Amino acid sequence: MKSWSQKFKNGRYVENKATIAEHLGRIDQNAKARKIEIMNLMPKVKRFFIDCGLLKSAQDTTIVKHFIKLIFQTQDGRCGLWVETKDDEINGVWNNPGTKYKHWHSDWINYEVDHVMPANAGGGDNLRNVQFLSPNANRFIKCSMTNEQMLRRIDLSDRLKDRIREVQKKREELFSSVYWKDFIELVEEIDKKNLTNQ
16 A cells, blocks of 8 residues: 555645646547446436436436437537647647546546536526536636626637537527427426426
8 A cells, every 4th residue: 555655745646647638648629429428427417307306307317318418419419618629739628637637547528517507697407507518628618607708708719609609509409499398398297397498
């Protein structure tokens, strides 16, 4: 077993250390979410369903997986703040290090469930108010901001702002579609709950 001094140096964890450069070398920043990312999201989305008061639907793996796929469709199967990278560009879609740098040793994105309209801006737990972001995009690009606030940031590229608008448009299309209506009717039937504004 390693001693405290072997695990830490100057108060920083060094065991199993990895760098952001190593992590970026392991991931494909342009890749669509794979099975591993969707499966990793399942328990997080189940908790979100419970927060929405949808206790029975949260236990239905098929419903939860279908919801994840619907939301990812509005995001082209990627982080909501993804911008295509070329050559040696970096787009901000990567993991936080995690305990013992485990997420920086990963070749997949540890997606997080994010409120599109943050709770601190009046957003609540409902099925229309969720998107999937990489940890870095969630914590350091979005930073609990609304989309409108993000579009006013002078430090964000026009490409990223176009992406935000594109995803917003696709979300509106989804929520007005028959696919969404059918999905909500199914969830209402399972939970015997009226999902007004969902």
